[in-house]
Amino acid sequence: MDVVVSPEARRFAVGRGGIVYVRSHSHRCCAGPLTLLDTTTEAPTATGAFVDLPAGDLTVRYCGDPAAGPHVLTIALRGTFRRRLVSYWDGCAFKP
Numbered sequence: 897m898d899v900v901v902s903p904e905a906r907r908f909a910v911g912r913g914g915i916v917y918v919r920s921h922s923h924r925c926c927a928g929p930l931t932l933l934d935t936t937t938e939a940p941t942a943t944g945a946f947v948d949l950p951a952g953d954l955t956v957r958y959c960g961d962p963a964a965g966p967h968v969l970t971i972a973l974r975g976t977f978r979r980r981l982v983s984y985w986d987g988c989a990f991k992p
Contacts, residue, residue, distance in 0.1 A: 897966060898969070899949050901916075901970075901971045905973040905981055912937040914953065914954055915957065916954055917938070918935050918958045931985065934983075947959075
């Protein structure tokens, strides 16, 4: 899995400890299952099987099997008033 982090997201994450946690979770809806990614710099209370991924000066911890995950995990910074990290699964906000 390749990890791509935007410069703004990198500065944001380094300023908050330099560790980014990414967890995928599945939802069911009328069109079928969706897999979404939650991204945070705060350590989760329920620690799962996180795998460290190389991302330069950041530590990116992905919860799940990297082989079954996205080919490219993109991390960006969004929001004007409430800045937050978001992740994209191969360029998409979700995996159908």
